[in-house]
Amino acid sequence: MANKKYDTAQAALDGLLFDGMTIAVGGFGLCGLPETLIIALRDSGVRDLTVISNNAGVDDWGLGLLLQTRQISRMVSSYVGENKEFERQHLSGEINLEFCPQGTLAERIRAGGAGIPAFYTRTGAGTVVGEGKEERIFDGERYIMETALKADLALVKAWRGDDKGNLLYRKTARNFNPVVATCSRMTIAEVEEFVPAGAIPADAVHTPSVYIRRMTLARINEKRVEKLVTRTKD
Amino acid sequence: MPWNRQQIAARAAQELQDGWYVNLGIGIPTLVANLLPEGIDITLQSENGMLGLGPYPTPDQVDPDLINAGKETITELPGTSYVSSAESFAMVRGGHMDATILGSLEVAENGDMANWIIPGKMVKGMGGAMDLVSGTPRVIVLMDHCARDGSPKFRKHCTLPLTGLNVVDMLVTDLAVFKRNNRQGLFHLVEKAPDVSLDYLQQKSEAQFTW
Numbered sequence: 001m002a003n004k005k006y007d008t009a010q011a012a013l014d015g016l017l018f019d020g021m022t023i024a025v026g027g028f029g030l031c032g033l034p035e036t037l038i039i040a041l042r043d044s045g046v047r048d049l050t051v052i053s054n055n056a057g058v059d060d061w062g063l064g065l066l067l068q069t070r071q072i073s074r075m076v077s078s079y080v081g082e083n084k085e086f087e088r089q090h091l092s093g094e095i096n097l098e099f100c101p102q103g104t105l106a107e108r109i110r111a112g113g114a115g116i117p118a119f120y121t122r123t124g125a126g127t128v129v130g131e132g133k134e135e136r137i138f139d140g141e142r143y144i145m146e147t148a149l150k151a152d153l154a155l156v157k158a159w160r161g162d163d164k165g166n167l168l169y170r171k172t173a174r175n176f177n178p179v180v181a182t183c184s185r186m187t188i189a190e191v192e193e194f195v196p197a198g199a200i201p202a203d204a205v206h207t208p209s210v211y212i213r214r215m216t217l218a219r220i221n222e223k224r225v226e227k228l229v230t231r232t233k234d
Numbered sequence: 235m236p237w238n239r240q241q242i243a244a245r246a247a248q249e250l251q252d253g254w255y256v257n258l259g260i261g262i263p264t265l266v267a268n269l270l271p272e273g274i275d276i277t278l279q280s281e282n283g284m285l286g287l288g289p290y291p292t293p294d295q296v297d298p299d300l301i302n303a304g305k306e307t308i309t310e311l312p313g314t315s316y317v318s319s320a321e322s323f324a325m326v327r328g329g330h331m332d333a334t335i336l337g338s339l340e341v342a343e344n345g346d347m348a349n350w351i352i353p354g355k356m357v358k359g360m361g362g363a364m365d366l367v368s369g370t371p372r373v374i375v376l377m378d379h380c381a382r383d384g385s386p387k388f389r390k391h392c393t394l395p396l397t398g399l400n401v402v403d404m405l406v407t408d409l410a411v412f413k414r415n416n417r418q419g420l421f422h423l424v425e426k427a428p429d430v431s432l433d434y435l436q437q438k439s440e441a442q443f444t445w
Contacts, residue, residue, distance in 0.1 A: 028282040028283070028301075028303075028305075028319070029282075029301065029305040030298075030305075031282070031298065031299060031301050031305070032299070054319070077359060078359050078360060078361050078362070079358060079359035079360070079361040080357070080358060080359050081358030081359060082305070087357055087358075090357055091354070091357060099359050099360060101360050101361075101362065101363075101364040101365050102281065102319070102323065102360070102361050102362040102365060103281075103319075103322075103323025103326060103327055103362060103364075103365030103369070104323075104364075104365065105319075106318070106319035106320040106322070106323050107320060107323065107324075107327075109320070110320040121327065121368075122327070122368040122369065123327065123364045123365045123368045123369070124364050124368070125368070125399065126396065126398075126399035127364065127395065127396045127397065127398065127399070128395050128396075129360075129364065142399075159299075169316075170299045171284075171297065171299040171300045171310070171316055172280070172282050172283050172284050172299060172300055172301050172302075172316060173299040174283050174316055174317070174318055175282050175283045175318065175319050176318070176319045177318070178318040178320070179318055179319065179320045206318075223298035223299065224298070225296070225298050225301075225307060226301070226305040227301075227304065227305045227306040227307070228296065228306075228307055229290045229291075229306040229307050229308075230290055230291055230292060230293050230295075230296060230307065231289060231290045231291070231292060232292070233292050
C-alpha cells in the first residue's frame with residue numbers, strides 16, 4: 001500500500017508550497033480546522049496566498065494566524081465576522097476579499113472537485129453577488145452562473161484516517177472538509193487518529209482515499225470553542 | 235406596548251407546523267427553538283451540517299466538534315444526521331426545507347430584504363442567508379420595527395445591499411405581524427401588539443401595507 005503518512009505537518013507540506021498559490025482549507029468557524037497544518041503553513045513563510053475557506057478564523061487562531069503575518073493577500077469566504085484584524089485589513093484595502101454565499105461556496109468547491117466548470121443558482125440573483133455574472137431564466141426564475149473553485153493545495157481535518165487514506169469526520173467538524181478534500185490534486189488530511197485499513201467500515205467512509213495524497217497526525221488539537229453556551233441540568 | 239424578544243419569537247413559533255424542517259438564524263430567531271408549540275414535531279437544521287438540533291449542552295456534555303451555525307455549543311438528538319456543507323445547502327437550495335426564520339436590517343414592501351452588510355461599517359459577510367432566503371418556500375423575518383435611531387426598517391425600498399429579491403413571506407416586529415400571499419402584492423397587517431394603533435404603525439413604517 002502506498003505510504004501517504006508523513007511524520008510531521010512540515011514534512012507533509014514539503015515541496016508543495018510556492019508564493020502566490022491558492023489553498024483551500026476546511027472548517028467552519030474554529031470547528032474542524034486543520035490546526036497543525038495551518039501553523040506549519042505559517043512557519044513556512046509562504047506568501048501572497050489566495051485562501052478559499054468559509055471563515056477567516058479569529059484574531060489569534062485558525063486562519064487568523066496567517067492574517068497576522070500578512071501571508072494572505074486574497075480570501076474567498078462567506079463570513080468573516082469573528083475576526084477584527086480581517087475586518088481592519090479589508091476596510092483598509094490591504095486584503096482582497098471575495099464574499100461568496102455559503103451554499104454557493106460549498107457548491108463551487110464541490111463543482112471544482114467534480115469536474116463541473118460552472119452551474120446556475122438562484123442564490124444571489126439580483127444582489128451584488130450577481131453583478132457581472134451571466135444570468136438566465138429557468139422556469140420563470142432568475143439564476144446566476146457561478147464558476148467552480150479549484151486549489152493548488154487543499155487542507156482538511158478528519159477524525160480518523162486509515163492506512164489507505166479513507167477519512168471519517170466527527171459531528172459538525174465535517175462541514176466543508178469533504179468538499180475541500182476534492183477540489184485539489186494535492187490534498188493533505190490532518191487526522192486525529194490513524195487506524196488500519198478496514199477499521200472504518202467501507203459503508204461509512206466519508207472521503208474515499210482517492211482524494212487524499214498525504215496524511216499527517218494532528219499534533220495540535222486545541223479545538224477552541226467560539227461560543228460556549230450551556231444549560232443547567234434538567 | 236411593544237412585544238419583547240421572547241414574544242416576537244413565540245409569535246413566529248406559532249406559525250410552525252407538525253413535521254416541518256426549519257432553519258433558525260442567529261439573534262431573536264434562535265429563541266424560537268425553546269418556544270415551539272407543544273405536541274408538534276419540528277426538526278431544526280443548522281447549515282454548518284446538522285439536521286436535528288438538540289438543546290444546549292449541560293457543562294459535562296460540551297463537545298467542541300458539535301456547534302450550530304452561530305458557533306454555539308449544541309447537542310444532538312436521536313435521529314440527528316450530520317452532513318457536509320454542500321449537502322446541507324443542497325437541502326436548502328433544493329427547496330426541501332419548510333421554513334427559515336431570520337433577522338434582518340431592512341424589509342421592503344415588495345418582500346426584498348437586506349441583512350448582511352452595512353458598507354464601510356459592518357463587513358461580516360452573508361454566511362448562508364442568501365442561500366436560505368432564495369431556497370426556502372417560507373421566509374419569516376423577525377426584527378425590531380425601527381432602528382435604534384428611530385428610522386423605519388420596514389421600507390418602501392431597501393437602502394442597504396440586498397440579501398434577496400422578493401423573498402419575505404412574513405414579518406414579525408415588536409409592533410405587529412404582517413403576511414403576504416404567494417409573494418405577490420403588499421404585506422397585510424394581521425396582528426398588532428397591545429395598544430399599538432394603526433396610525434402609529436403607519437407612522438413608524440415607510441412601507442405601504444394593507445389592513
